[in-house]
Amino acid sequence: xxxxxxxxxxxxxxxxxxxxxxxxGRRPLSKEEIDEKLLATLNGGxxxxx
Numbered sequence: 001x002x003x004x005x006x007x008x009x010x011x012x013x014x015x016x017x018x019x020x021x022x023x024x025g026r027r028p029l030s031k032e033e034i035d036e037k038l039l040a041t042l043n044g045g046x047x048x049x050x
Contacts, residue, residue: 029037
């Protein structure tokens with residue numbers, strides 16, 4: 001019974017992850033995009049371009 005719960009949780013996690021990648025256009029974030037998002041968060045939401 002516990003193995004079914006673990007299997008269901010893993011399946012759900014995988015589906016959500018694949019769905020997020022599909023919605024984002026199947027393109028993983030680049031290092032620059034991650035850095036930009038972190039900087040924007042630290043600056044209070046202002047995105048920097050440059």
